Amino acid sequence: MKAGGLSWWIRCFVCFQEPPRKNSAANPQTEMVPVVYLVTQSIHCSNVPRNVNLEKLRSGYLFPEISRHETEHLQKNPDARLIRLGIGDTTQPIPDTITQAMAEHVRGLSTIQGYRGYGAEQGNMELRKAIAGKFYQDMGIKANEIFVSDGAQCDISRLQLLLGPNVTVAVQDPSFPAYIDSSVIVGQAGELEEKTGKYRNIIYMNCGPENNFFPDVSTIPRTDVIFFCSPNNPTGHAASREQLKQLVEFAKANGLIIVYDSAYATYIRDGSPRSIFEIPGAQEVAIEVSSFSKFAGFTGVRLGWTVVPEDLRYSNGFPVIKDFNRIVCTCFNGASNIAQAGGLACLSTDGYQALRNVIDYYMENAKILVDGFESLGLKVYGGKNAPYMWVHFPGLSSWNVFSEILKKTNIVTVPGRGFGPAGEEYIRISAFGPRQQILEASRRLKFYL
Amino acid sequence: MSLMNNLSTSTISSSSSAFLAPISFDSSRTQSVAFPLKNINVVKCITNPQEQQTAYKTKVSRNANIAKLQAGYLFPEVARRRAVHLLKYPNAQVISLGIGDTTEPIPDVITSAMAERSHGLSTLEGYSGYGAEQGEKALRSALASTFYGNLGIEEDDIFVSDGAKCDISRLQVVFGSNVTMAVQDPSYPAYVDSSVIMGQTGQFQKDVEKFANIEYMRCTPENGFFPDLSTVVRTDIIFFCSPNNPTGAAATREQLTRLVQFAKDNGSIIVYDSAYALYMSDDNPRSIFEIPGAKEVAIETASFSKYAGFTGVRLGWTVVPKQLLFSDGFPVAKDFNRIVCTCFNGACNISQAGGLACLSPEGLEAMQEVIGFYKENTKIIVETFNSLGFKVYGGQNAPYVWVHFPSRSSWDVFSEILEKTHIVTTPGSGFGPSGEGFIRVSAFGHRENVLEACRRFKQLYK
Numbered sequence: 001m002k003a004g005g006l007s008w009w010i011r012c013f014v015c016f017q018e019p020p021r022k023n024s025a026a027n028p029q030t031e032m033v034p035v036v037y038l039v040t041q042s043i044h045c046s047n048v049p050r051n052v053n054l055e056k057l058r059s060g061y062l063f064p065e066i067s068r069h070e071t072e073h074l075q076k077n078p079d080a081r082l083i084r085l086g087i088g089d090t091t092q093p094i095p096d097t098i099t100q101a102m103a104e105h106v107r108g109l110s111t112i113q114g115y116r117g118y119g120a121e122q123g124n125m126e127l128r129k130a131i132a133g134k135f136y137q138d139m140g141i142k143a144n145e146i147f148v149s150d151g152a153q154c155d156i157s158r159l160q161l162l163l164g165p166n167v168t169v170a171v172q173d174p175s176f177p178a179y180i181d182s183s184v185i186v187g188q189a190g191e192l193e194e195k196t197g198k199y200r201n202i203i204y205m206n207c208g209p210e211n212n213f214f215p216d217v218s219t220i221p222r223t224d225v226i227f228f229c230s231p232n233n234p235t236g237h238a239a240s241r242e243q244l245k246q247l248v249e250f251a252k253a254n255g256l257i258i259v260y261d262s263a264y265a266t267y268i269r270d271g272s273p274r275s276i277f278e279i280p281g282a283q284e285v286a287i288e289v290s291s292f293s294k295f296a297g298f299t300g301v302r303l304g305w306t307v308v309p310e311d312l313r314y315s316n317g318f319p320v321i322k323d324f325n326r327i328v329c330t331c332f333n334g335a336s337n338i339a340q341a342g343g344l345a346c347l348s349t350d351g352y353q354a355l356r357n358v359i360d361y362y363m364e365n366a367k368i369l370v371d372g373f374e375s376l377g378l379k380v381y382g383g384k385n386a387p388y389m390w391v392h393f394p395g396l397s398s399w400n401v402f403s404e405i406l407k408k409t410n411i412v413t414v415p416g417r418g419f420g421p422a423g424e425e426y427i428r429i430s431a432f433g434p435r436q437q438i439l440e441a442s443r444r445l446k447f448y449l
Numbered sequence: 450m451s452l453m454n455n456l457s458t459s460t461i462s463s464s465s466s467a468f469l470a471p472i473s474f475d476s477s478r479t480q481s482v483a484f485p486l487k488n489i490n491v492v493k494c495i496t497n498p499q500e501q502q503t504a505y506k507t508k509v510s511r512n513a514n515i516a517k518l519q520a521g522y523l524f525p526e527v528a529r530r531r532a533v534h535l536l537k538y539p540n541a542q543v544i545s546l547g548i549g550d551t552t553e554p555i556p557d558v559i560t561s562a563m564a565e566r567s568h569g570l571s572t573l574e575g576y577s578g579y580g581a582e583q584g585e586k587a588l589r590s591a592l593a594s595t596f597y598g599n600l601g602i603e604e605d606d607i608f609v610s611d612g613a614k615c616d617i618s619r620l621q622v623v624f625g626s627n628v629t630m631a632v633q634d635p636s637y638p639a640y641v642d643s644s645v646i647m648g649q650t651g652q653f654q655k656d657v658e659k660f661a662n663i664e665y666m667r668c669t670p671e672n673g674f675f676p677d678l679s680t681v682v683r684t685d686i687i688f689f690c691s692p693n694n695p696t697g698a699a700a701t702r703e704q705l706t707r708l709v710q711f712a713k714d715n716g717s718i719i720v721y722d723s724a725y726a727l728y729m730s731d732d733n734p735r736s737i738f739e740i741p742g743a744k745e746v747a748i749e750t751a752s753f754s755k756y757a758g759f760t761g762v763r764l765g766w767t768v769v770p771k772q773l774l775f776s777d778g779f780p781v782a783k784d785f786n787r788i789v790c791t792c793f794n795g796a797c798n799i800s801q802a803g804g805l806a807c808l809s810p811e812g813l814e815a816m817q818e819v820i821g822f823y824k825e826n827t828k829i830i831v832e833t834f835n836s837l838g839f840k841v842y843g844g845q846n847a848p849y850v851w852v853h854f855p856s857r858s859s860w861d862v863f864s865e866i867l868e869k870t871h872i873v874t875t876p877g878s879g880f881g882p883s884g885e886g887f888i889r890v891s892a893f894g895h896r897e898n899v900l901e902a903c904r905r906f907k908q909l910y911k
Contacts, residue, residue, distance in 0.1 A: 043774070044713060045774045045778055046776060047776050048628060049777075051623060051624060053625055064582075064790050093571045115554045117760040121525075153792070154792065255506070301799065314506065315511070317504065323511065323512065326515060327646065331617075337762060338563065
C-alpha cells in the first residue's frame with residue numbers, strides 16, 4: 001500500500017489541531033510543541049491507525065495537568081510565591097541511614113565483589129523477605145508472593161496488562177486516576193459518556209460522607225475486578241475492619257478480584273487495617289499494591305511492591321501469580337538495585353524509626369491544614385490516617401474553586417473532579433511540604449478565603 | 450501442600466538465575482544468593498488436578514493472550530536449566546556465556562556521581578521528589594547532543610526510561626491490539642512476547658514455531674542477515690535491531706536506507722533497537738536517524754545496560770520524533786507521552802544521575818574502555834570457534850557470537866555444551882525458528898572465565 005504524496009499532505013494539515021501542552025512542573029521549560037507544517041512542505045503520515053483506546057482519554061493525566069496550570073499561573077504571575085499542596089510529592093529529605101546504604105551499594109558497583117548485573121525481575125530475595133516480615137507478619141504472606149517494582153503506578157498498569165481487555169472493573173468514586181486511565185488504555189472501559197463523565201463499562205462506587213466513604217456493596221453490580229484504595233487517595237478515609245470484611249465477603253460471593261492499594265498504610269494512626277490480608281480469606285480474592293514513595297520519600301527513587309497470593313486463581317484454576325510473574329519477566333526487568341538497597345535500609349530498625357518521624361512531620365502538617373480549613377467553617381474529611389484532606393465546597397465546581405484558590409492565595413491544590421464525578425464540590429489538599437510553607441498556607445487561607 | 454511447593458518452585462524456576470543459583474565459579478552476582486540446595490524442588494509446575502477442583506477459584510477468566518505464550522520467557526528458562534545442572538554437578542565451575550549480563554564493575558566516575566546524588570537526597574537542597582516522567586532535563590539534553598548531535602533529534606523527542614525491555618512493552622501499549630507486527634527471525638524475544646501479551650497475534654503454530662499474525666522476516670547467513678524486503682508482507686510495525694541480538698549482524702547504511710524506504714512506502718513504523726550501537730566496529734549507522742526520512746517512520750530505543758553495566762541500575766531511553774504521525778495525523782509522541790505519564794513514573798533519579806555522568810567526557814571514555822574489554826572477549830570467542838572450523842557470525846559489531854551447528858537442534862547443542870563443558874550459552878531457536886541450528890555465545894564475563902571457556906570449547910570440539 002503506497003503512502004506518499006499530495007493526498008497525505010492535505011489530510012495531515014486538516015486533522016492536526018492539538019493545543020500546546022507542557023510537561024510536569026519539574027521541567028517547566030520543555031514543551032511538546034505542536035508541529036506546524038507549511039503548505040509547501042510534504043508531510044508523511046504513517047498508515048498505522050491510532051490506538052482507539054487512547055482516543056478515549058479526554059485530557060492529559062491529572063497530575064501533569066495540574067503542573068500545567070501551575071506553570072501557566074507562574075507565567076502570568078512571575079513573582080507569585082507558590083505553595084504546592086497539589087500533587088502529592090514528598091518534600092522532606094530521606095533519612096541518612098537510608099541514603100548511606102544506597103551510596104554504599106553504589107560504590108560497591110565499582111568493585112568486583114560488589115558489582116551486580118541483572119537482578120531477579122521479582123526483586124532481591126532479601127528485600128522480599130524484609131517486606132514480608134515487616135508488613136505481612138502473621139498474615140501468611142510469603143516472600144515469593146511479593147514482587148518488588150519501580151512503584152505502584154507502574155504496577156497498576158502491569159496488573160492491567162495481566163488482566164487484559166476482557167475484564168470488567170469497578171472503582172471507588174472518587175479514586176486515584178491511574179485505575180480508570182489504565183483501564184481505558186487496556187480497552188476495558190468502553191466509551192466515555194460525556195454527560196456523566198463516566199466510562200460505560202466501569203462501575204463507579206460512590207464514596208462520600210453520606211456512606212462513610214464505603215460503598216453499599218448490596219447495590220454494586222458484579223465486576224471481575226474492584227480497585228480499592230485505603231487509606232484513600234483522595235478522601236483520606238481509612239476503611240475499617242468491618243468495611244473490609246464486607247468487601248472480602250462480597251468478593252468471595254461474587255468470585256471477583258480486589259486490587260487493594262495500600263500505598264498510604266504507614267500513615268494509619270487509629271488501628272484500622274493496614275493490609276487487606278489482615279482480613280481472613282483475602283488471600284483467595286485480593287492482590288495488594290504498595291509503595292515506598294510516601295512511606296520513605298522515594299517518589300523519585302522509585303520502589304514499590306505487589307503481593308499476589310498463590311491462592312488467587314482464575315476461573316479455570318490457573319494461579320494468577322504465574323501469569324503476573326510472566327508479565328514481570330517479559331515487560332519489566334526489575335527495580336533499580338540501588339533503590340532496592342535503599343528499600344532494605346528503610347525496613348531496618350533505625351531506618352523504619354527515622355521514616356516514622358518523617359511521617360509524623362507530614363501528619364502534623366495535616367493537622368495544621370485541617371484546623372485551618374475548619375476555622376473557615378468548611379467540612380474537612382481525611383487528614384487523620386492519610387496525608388490528604390478532602391474539603392467540601394458545597395454547590396461549587398471544583399475546577400473553579402481550584403482556580404480561585406490558586407489566584408487568590410497562590411496555593412496549588414487538586415480539584416476533586418479530577419478523581420471522578422463524585423469528586424465534584426471537593427478539593428484535595430496534600431500535607432507534604434516544609435512546615436513554614438504549611439503554616440504560611442494556613443495563614444493565607446484564613447486571610448483570603 | 451504440594452501445590453504450594455509446586456507453585457513456589459515454579460515461581461522460582463521462572464525467575465532469573467540470580468535467585469536460583471548457588472555460589473558458582475563465574476558471576477559475582479550469584480554470590481549474593483544463599484539458597485540451600487536441598488530445599489530446591491525443581492519440578493515442572495503442573496497444577497494437581499485434584500487440588501484444582503477443591504481450591505477456591507474466582508470467576509475471573511484468565512487473559513487468553515497470556516495463555517498463548519508457550520513457555521517461560523527465554524532467559525529465565527535458560528537460568529532454570531543452569532540451576533538444574535548445578536544440582537546435578539554441585540561442584541561444577543559453571544561459566545555463563547548465556548544471558549547477556551554485564552560483569553565488569555562500573556567505572557568510578559559514574560558511581561561517584563550516583564553516590565553523590567544519593568547523599569544529596571538527605572539534604573534540603575539536594576532532595577528531589579517526583580521527577581519529570583520523561584526524564585531529567587539535563588540527561589535528555591546530554592542524550593540528544595551525545596547520540597543525535599546533528600541528526601535533528603531534540604531533547605524533547607527523548608524519553609528516559611528504566612530500560613529498553615520496559616520501553617518495548619510501553620510502546621506496545623501505545624500501539625494497542627489492533628496493529629500488525631513484523632520481527633526479524635531470529636530476534637530478541639521481548640518483541641514477540643510483548644506482542645502476544647498485547648493481543649496482536651493469533652495462536653502459536655507448533656509446526657512452524659511461529660505465532661499467527663506476526664510477519665517473521667528471515668535473517669540468515671544466506672541473505673546477509675538482512676531480510677528480502679520484496680517478500681515481506683506489509684505490517685504496521687517493524688521491529689528491527691542493529692547491531693543485532695542474537696546474530697551480531699550490523700545493518701549497512703544501504704540496507705537501512707532500503708528499510709526506511711520500505712516503511713515509507715508502506716506507511717509502517719519501525720521500532721529500531723539500538724541497544725548495542727556503541728559496539729559497532731565497522732562504519733555502519735549507529736542510529737536509524739542517520740538515514741534521511743527516518744524521523745517520519747521510526748522510533749529508536751536504546752539502553753545504558755550494555756554500555757555502562759547498568760543491567761541492574763536500570764536506565765535507557767526512547768526517541769519518538771515529532772514528525773512521526775499516525776494515519777490520522779496524530780503525533781505518536783503525544784500518545785507515548787500519555788502512556789509514560791500514566792503507566793510509568795520516571796526512571797530512578799539516582800540512576801539518571803549516573804546516566805548523566807556516563808555522558809561526560811570522562812564517562813564516555815570510561816564506557817568505551819569497558820565496551821572495549823567486552824569486544825576483546827568477543828574476539829577471543831570468535832577466534833576459538835573459527836579455529837575449530839565452525840562457521841561463525843557476528844562478534845564484529847556486537848558482544849554476541851552466532852555459531853552455526855548445521856542440522857542440529859539448538860536446545861540439544863545447548864544441553865550438550867552445558868553437560869560436557871559446564872558452559873551456559875543460549876539456544877538459537879529461543880530467538881525464533883530461523884535461530885534453529887545456531888547457538889548464541891555472549892561475550893560478557895571476566896577475562897579468565899572467557900579464556901577458560903574457550904579452552905573447554907577447544908577440548909570439546911577438537
